[in-house]
Amino acid sequence: MDRTTLDLWVGIFVAAGVAALVGLSMKVGNLTSSNLGVTYSLHADYENIGGLKVRAPVKSAGVVVGRVADIHFDDTTKAAVVTVNIDTRYHFDKDTIAPIYTSGLLGEQFISLLPGGSDENLKNGDKIGKVQNALVLEDMIGKFLTSKASETNDKKAE
Amino acid sequence: MSDTIVEINNLSFAYNSRLLHKGINMRFPRGKVVAIMGGSGSGKTTLLRLIGGQLAPSEGEVRVDGRVVHQQSRDEVYRMRRKMGMLFQFGALFTDLSVFDNVAFPMREHTSLPESIIRDLVLLKLNAVGLRGARDLMPAELSGGMARRVALARTVALDPAIIMYDEPFAGLDPISMGVIVNLIRNLNDALGATSIVVTHDVHETFSFVDYVYFVSNGVVVAEGTPDDLRASEMPFVHQFVHGEADGPVPFHYAAPDYRQDMLRGVNV
Amino acid sequence: MFDRMNRGLRNIGHRFIDRIWRLGSASRFFFYTLALSGESLRRFHLTVREIYFTGVLSLIIMLVSALFVGMVLGLQGYNTLQKYGSSDAIGVLVALSLVRELGPVVTALLFAGRAGTAITAEIGLMKATEQLSAMEMMAVNPIARVVAPRFWAGVISMPLLAALFSMMGVFGGYLVAVPLLGIDDGAFWSQMQASVDFREDIVNGVIKSFVFGIACTIIALFEGYDAPPTAEGVSRATTRTVVNSSLAVLGLDFVLTSFMIG
Numbered sequence: 001m002d003r004t005t006l007d008l009w010v011g012i013f014v015a016a017g018v019a020a021l022v023g024l025s026m027k028v029g030n031l032t033s034s035n036l037g038v039t040y041s042l043h044a045d046y047e048n049i050g051g052l053k054v055r056a057p058v059k060s061a062g063v064v065v066g067r068v069a070d071i072h073f074d075d076t077t078k079a080a081v082v083t084v085n086i087d088t089r090y091h092f093d094k095d096t097i098a099p100i101y102t103s104g105l106l107g108e109q110f111i112s113l114l115p116g117g118s119d120e121n122l123k124n125g126d127k128i129g130k131v132q133n134a135l136v137l138e139d140m141i142g143k144f145l146t147s148k149a150s151e152t153n154d155k156k157a158e
Numbered sequence: 159m160s161d162t163i164v165e166i167n168n169l170s171f172a173y174n175s176r177l178l179h180k181g182i183n184m185r186f187p188r189g190k191v192v193a194i195m196g197g198s199g200s201g202k203t204t205l206l207r208l209i210g211g212q213l214a215p216s217e218g219e220v221r222v223d224g225r226v227v228h229q230q231s232r233d234e235v236y237r238m239r240r241k242m243g244m245l246f247q248f249g250a251l252f253t254d255l256s257v258f259d260n261v262a263f264p265m266r267e268h269t270s271l272p273e274s275i276i277r278d279l280v281l282l283k284l285n286a287v288g289l290r291g292a293r294d295l296m297p298a299e300l301s302g303g304m305a306r307r308v309a310l311a312r313t314v315a316l317d318p319a320i321i322m323y324d325e326p327f328a329g330l331d332p333i334s335m336g337v338i339v340n341l342i343r344n345l346n347d348a349l350g351a352t353s354i355v356v357t358h359d360v361h362e363t364f365s366f367v368d369y370v371y372f373v374s375n376g377v378v379v380a381e382g383t384p385d386d387l388r389a390s391e392m393p394f395v396h397q398f399v400h401g402e403a404d405g406p407v408p409f410h411y412a413a414p415d416y417r418q419d420m421l422r423g424v425n426v
Numbered sequence: 427m428f429d430r431m432n433r434g435l436r437n438i439g440h441r442f443i444d445r446i447w448r449l450g451s452a453s454r455f456f457f458y459t460l461a462l463s464g465e466s467l468r469r470f471h472l473t474v475r476e477i478y479f480t481g482v483l484s485l486i487i488m489l490v491s492a493l494f495v496g497m498v499l500g501l502q503g504y505n506t507l508q509k510y511g512s513s514d515a516i517g518v519l520v521a522l523s524l525v526r527e528l529g530p531v532v533t534a535l536l537f538a539g540r541a542g543t544a545i546t547a548e549i550g551l552m553k554a555t556e557q558l559s560a561m562e563m564m565a566v567n568p569i570a571r572v573v574a575p576r577f578w579a580g581v582i583s584m585p586l587l588a589a590l591f592s593m594m595g596v597f598g599g600y601l602v603a604v605p606l607l608g609i610d611d612g613a614f615w616s617q618m619q620a621s622v623d624f625r626e627d628i629v630n631g632v633i634k635s636f637v638f639g640i641a642c643t644i645i646a647l648f649e650g651y652d653a654p655p656t657a658e659g660v661s662r663a664t665t666r667t668v669v670n671s672s673l674a675v676l677g678l679d680f681v682l683t684s685f686m687i688g
Contacts, residue, residue, distance in 0.1 A: 003471070006478050013482045017586025020593040021632070027615070028521045028596055029624045055623070210563050239565035250560035253551075264564045267571070309560075 039085035040124035041069060044098050044111075049080045050134025052100055052109045058084045060113040065090045068111065084111060093118040099132030109134060163188045163320060163352045164209055169218035170376075171204060178204055180376040181218065186320075191346050191353040193363045195398070196373035197407060202356040203247075205373075206322045209354070210242060211235040222320070240268060243318035247325045249309035251297040257284070257308050258293040264315045283311040287341060303334025307341065314345055321346065323355040327362055335359075339366050360399055364388065372398065374407070452648045458569055459577050459644070466575040473575045473582070480541040480576070480643075481583030485590070487540055488533060492591040495532060496598025499523055503599075504607050516609055517618035520599030521592075525622060525631045529592035531679055534638035537584060538671035542646035545576055546667040549650025550660035558651075573647050580646075584639025585632050592631065630686045637682060641674045 049071065058066035066086035074081050086092070095116020102109050122128065164186040171179040178201040186192050194202050207213045208220050214228040221227070222238055230238065251260050261280045265271060271279070284290045287307040297305060306326065313321060323342060327335050343366045346353045357363050363370070364384035372380040372387075372395060380387065380395045387395055397405030413419065466473050503519040549572065552558050558568040596618075603609040622628065646667045653663035 003475075007471075007474060009482045010474050010477045013477065013485060013583075014586060017481075017589055020586070020589035021628075023593050024525060024589060024596075024628050025624055028525065028592075028618055029622045029628045055626075207559075212559065212562060236565040236567070239563055242563065244560070244563040246556045246560050248555065250556040252557055252560075253555070264566075267564065267566045 038088045039066060040088055041083050041085050042092075042122055042124075042126055042128055044082050044084070044128040044131050045074070045077065045079040046082060046100065046131055046133055047079060048133045048136065049082060049100060050102075050109055050136050052082065052111070052134060056108060057110045058086065058113060059110055060090070060092070060115070065113065082111070091121045094120045094122055094126075095130065096122065096128055097130040097132065098128045100134035102135065161187050163223060164354070165221045166205070166209075167219050167221065169208065169215045169220060171201070171208060171213065172216045173201075173204070178376055179215075182373070182376070182378055184371055184378065186352055186354060187369075188352050189346075189350060190368040191343060191355065191366065193355045193357060193367040193370045194373060195356075195358055195360070195363065195370055197358065197398075200373050201376065202373060203324050206244065206324055206354065206356055209320075209322065210239060210244060240316060241319045242322065243313035243316070243320070244322040245306070245309055245313045245324065245326055247328055248302075249297075249305040251300075251305055251309055251312070253297050255297075256293070257289065257295050257297070257300070260297070260308060261312045261315055264312065268316060279315070283315055284308075286314075286345070287311045288337075301334075303330050303337065306330065306334070306338060310338070310341055310345070314349065314351075317349055317351075319351055321349075321351050321353045323353065323357070325357055326355065327357060327359045335362055342366065360401070364399075448652075451652070452644070455648045455651065456644050459573050459647070462567060462570040463574045463578065465570045466578055472571075473578045476576045476579030477583055479544065480537075480579045481587060484537060484540045484583070484587060487536060488587050488591050489594050491532065491536060492529075492594035493598040493601075495528055495591075496520060496524065496595030496600075497602045499528075499595070500599040500602030500607070504603065504609075513607075513609060514613040515617055516599070516603045516607075517596075517614040518621040520603070521596050521618045521622050522627065524592045524595040524599075525627050527679070527683075529595065530588045530631050530635035530638055531675060533584065533588040533591045533635060534642055534675040535672055537580075537587065537638075538642050538646070538668055538675070541580065541583075542642050542667045542671050543664045545580075545643070545646040546650040546653070546664045547660060549573070549576075549647060550653035550655075550663050553651065553653060554655040554657070554660060556655075573651065576647060577643050580643025581636070581639045584642070585635045588631065588635035588638075626686075630682075633686075634679065634682050637678055638675050641678060642671045645671045645674060 052068065052071065054068050054071055056068045057064045058068065066084050068082060069085045070083040072081055073079075092113055093116055095118040097114040097116065099112055099114070100109055101112050116130070162185050164184075166182055166184040169179055169182045170177065182205070184192075184194075194205060196202050204213065208215055209222065209227065211227045211230070219226045219228065222242075225238070227235065227238065251257075252263065255263065258280055261283055262276050265276050265279060269276075281290055281293070284293055287310055289304060289307055289311070292300065292304065292308070297308070300308065321342075326338050326342065330338065339362055342353060342355065345351070355363065355367060364387070367384060369383055370381065370387055371378050374394060380390060380392055382390070388399060390396065390399075394406040396402075397407060403409050499520045500516060503516050504513055507513045507515055507519065549558075552568075552572065558572065561568045561571060600614060603614055604611050649663040649667045649670070650660075653659045
């Protein structure tokens with residue numbers, strides 16, 4: 001085969017391969033949606049983060065506004081310190097509450113940001129004061145069972 | 159510049175702990191065509207590889223242009239090989255390249271000549287072997303004799319000072335053989351090169367070489383000009399030159415006495 | 427009896443040592459190839475030519491296999507997911523299996539069978555017909571001129587082939603899920619995009635196929651270069667290429683996956 005035809009075929013092959021890679025990233029993967037651009041970071045301390053993972057979404061009103069950047073355990077306060085990166089386009093005030101929610105009954109966990117009423121906004125490196133721990137399914141079931149049990153005990157006592 | 163371009167001094171070579179050469183001495187004078195002859199399996203081809211630096215001797219040395227080959231660095235060996243050409247037994251043409259590209263290969267690898275000059279040089283070399291018209295064929299389309307000639311054109315592409323031939327006549331018809339004989343002699347004289355021909359073809363070889371070494375059992379058993387050897391009374395040379403079945407090289411592989419062997423029966 | 431056991435043991439030991447020895451010479455071959463890669467990158471048309479033979483010529487078998495693998499994944503996945511009432515997640519299942527595992531692994535296995543054997547046979551025959559020796563005597567290093575361009579061609583081709591495989595597989599899954607099984611088009615893509623992560627899944631898949639590319643190509647080249655120069659030697663080497671490449675790919679896949687997940 002002459003060299004130019006060969007080069008042409010290889011060119012087509014490489015172009016198709018690169019296109020497939022880009023296609024995978026855009027169409028199949030979440031490269032476009034996870035692209036946050038410039039971010040600033042905030043911290044929050046939780047007693048229990050449940051199954052929260054690094055890179056889990058941070059949502060406000062259901063829209064992804066950032067991602068969990070780091071999770072570590074603080075030995076002095078015995079709390080989980082979660083660092084989140086928030087897109088600089090979005091601003092949250094100092095009274096913002098940051099509960100950990102679960103999407104669906106068994107879905108992935110994410111941090112939700114519920115705006116408060118303060119006039120001052122959180123800046124890079126600030127700490128979110130008001131948090132709400134993750135709901136742990138086992139705890140809930142446990143509570144439910146004990147309350148049921150005490151109910152039936154009460155009924156028996158009557 | 160000494161008269162000897164390649165010399166082999168007291169060379170021993172063992173292959174898989176089997177001693178193939180036991181102290182060989184040879185001289186190859188500039189401008190001559192020298193043949194190395196011997197039976198099959200006597201390590202003639204290995205000698206060529208030792209000269210080309212593809213193998214290192216167990217003892218002794220090979221000197222090319224006064225320098226010991228196996229003591230040079232890899233780069234230096236490669237530089238020395240640019241002055242050597244080797245024609246392999248079946249040509250060893252690159253099967254994925256055309257005749258033209260095969261001959262152009264060493265030029266493209268070692269020179270930065272423009273394509274127009276390479277074309278002229280390739281056609282010159284192909285013309286010398288009479289195959290200018292076959293430039294666009296692939297090696298698979300060539301006959302054995304033609305392939306050998308193309309390989310020869312490739313071997314001399316960079317005008318080497320030493321040309322080595324490994325069994326150049328193997329499997330050729332008489333006409334092709336005659337063509338190769340003429341080419342070896344003419345190319346050698348035209349290029350002012352030195353040729354080393356490894357072969358066991360007595361009659362063809364004696365007709366054109368200047369000097370002959372006979373190798374047997376790892377040593378040089380006889381040497382001389384073709385005329386000397388033809389007249390030689392040495393039993394081995396006599397047997398080899400006249401192609402006799404039995405002699406110093408026995409017809410029978412080493413075995414116990416035939417009669418005793420038969421009488422012993424099957425119960426060992 | 428004791429003698430036979432002794433001989434058997436010695437045989438096993440001998441084969442074990444032989445394997446280790448071959449592993450050593452293959453590694454040396456690999457580093458040697460890397461060290462002599464300059465020429466194949468400087469004269470890149472040598473590598474481009476080999477990309478044609480390893481990459482472009484493997485394309486058809488890859489794409490057809492990918493289409494079927496994707497379609498089977500779609501059917502099987504639908505069957506299982508339906509029992510849990512989550513057949514919408516079929517896109518996730520197809521995409522994740524392909525991008526993370528099947529894309530790189532099946533591509534590498536097909537590559538070993540299609541391109542790897544061709545490389546081994548070609549190099550083995552070049553050796554058997556003294557073409558490599560001839561090259562050496564022409565002061566051209568066959569590792570630099572023959573081996574290195576094929577190596578880089580394999581390393582470049584494999585991730586591209588794997589990406590095309592995954593893409594085609596997702597398309598095959600789509601064909602089964604949406605027109606055939608009636609899954610909602612939007613749900614198929616959006617669920618997939620929500621669950622397939624660029625860094626965790628796609629980049630890791632590309633890393634895998636890159637590593638497989640190195641392993642498969644170097645095994646094929648080494649087996650060819652190391653083959654005894656006879657017809658039987660070359661045919662055995664070709665078989666060994668498929669066996670060793672497949673084992674290497676599956677073993678490396680486990681190691682890489684455990685690194686990536688752990």
